[in-house]
Amino acid sequence: MLSVGTFVLISIIKIVIALIVLLTAVAYTVWLERKVVGHIQNRWGPTRVGPFGLLQPLADGVKFIFKEDLTSPHVYRPLYIAAPMISLIFALTSIAVIPVGNWVTVGGIHTPLQITDVNMGLLIVLGITSMGVYGVALAGWSSNSKYSLLGGLRASAQMVSYEVSLGLSLIGVLIMAGSFSLRDIVDAQGGAYWHVIPRWNIFQGQIFAFFIYLTAAFAETNRIPFDLPEAETELVAGYHTEYSAMKFAMFFMAEYANMITVACLASLLFLGGWHGPLFGPAWLQAILPLFWFALRIFGFLFVYIWVRGTLPRFRYDQLMAFGWKVLLPLAIANLMITGLIVALKS
């Protein structure tokens, strides 16, 4: 048992490390996206700043900070300023309960690789991400412009609709693990069948749930093919039409942080978390789980960008019809079948 002082100190260290890693990851996801989409479209992507354009996120950040921060006179100021902050805060908070590895012992202190280990982890992540919609909705309303308002309305309707399918697709996994704790869910996926096929949930019959989750997650994070809230061909830029400089950057960072959260959840719930082959000396064995986890997140983000470079945008009525008439029944069917199989097994 730790004393309160060490507990607070360790928590602060963990929070600082997690934030630095997350924000760096956000910056380099943007770089990755520009590079990959560039190559898909037969261009080079960023090349000028640093080798392979690796310093491009830094240059982008400097540009965002030094741009003029325009505020149109007709906006509703308090909420206009608060909206990007709400978005970013909720996007960054959800990392607090996401575990990235096993327990470690550093300097005689035994601690999990996670800011806080709670047994309601998944519920908390879902709650925080469901609060993120307020940033978008309020931005749309407070901008006092019809494009923003339409973007905000679309975003709130879309996110509430797809949240249902997202939640239902996760319940199958919860039934298999019998716990809300993300750590327990990952632990339940350790080992392999016949030493070949890993015991990940995706190989245990949750593959439909995984694809439902994938689709719903695209809609939840407002990404192509479901990026109707910011569809630039019809809505200029949707809910962030009236935003510039750092306020716009906050929305941007929130979107990418949400993508990373979704990728973390996918790898924890369906792809076996940090489980993977361990070999080599002790220090390598300590690092490898983190590496496997990061590799899964990278793969997931790559799929995100790949889809963006490939698929066209849905129409809004198609989006709603797809969410309610296809995805939701599929999620419910998956839930019923999983429940039936688990009940028959026990």
Add this chain to the structure above:
Amino acid sequence: MQPVATTFFFYLLSGAAILGGVLVITRKNPVHSALALIMTLLAQAGLYLMLYAPFVAGVQIILYAGGIMVLFLFVIMLVNIEKVQKQEQFNKQWLVGIVAAAALGVLFVLVYMKGESLFPKHVVRLAEESNTQEIAVLLYGQYMFAFEIASLLLLVAIIGAVVMAKKRI
């Protein structure tokens, strides 16, 4: 884990809840009211955590703050609220309202004064770790019929909402 500084957190959260509740009924702009209500709901979720009900707290945030209130905000954004703000805010029943509030106030004072003796001390502490499982067992066992009726109610509500809000079916 043993809770720390419960009194401090109780006053913080209940202060936020009461502030939100008062703002809901005094603000002119419905968007402000909705945001104040969200503040109340989140503070209440914190209070549920203090009362050993983590699952209820999670559902409160996901369902109430993340679902129902988004719907409210959605409707407020759909209607034109500028006209609403210029109208008279309070109707002629303010006297009745004040009387009702005062009567309830007297009730609280009574509860507060008698409360210590009326209610027993803690009987058993609820187990936080198995909260979800125990709720599930009760919900699908003892309260199964109520659960089914609730799902029927939701179905009726969905159909009713679609029928009423749609221009042509």
Add this chain to the structure above:
Amino acid sequence: MVPLSYYLVLSGILFACGVTGFLIKRNIITIFMSIELMLNGVNLSFVAFAAQWGKLSGQIFVFFVMVVAAAEAAVGLAIIIAVYRTRETLNVDQVNLLKL
């Protein structure tokens, strides 16, 4: 440990806020939010009693209250939209005719 009566007083204050808002406001959306406030006041006392007696039935009741609140919000907001579409007002005092 905070005694039960404090929670009950808090839930009562929230309920009273809801009652007052319901009685004195004219805007139909705010009236709906007042109803939500009342339901939440009741929910808080349910959970407080559950913690006091160590019985989970109180928490189960909260779920049913939430289901009713969700159903009520869906139907109620549909009514608000229908009323706004035909009369272009949200003032309950002006919605006083049975026919349009």
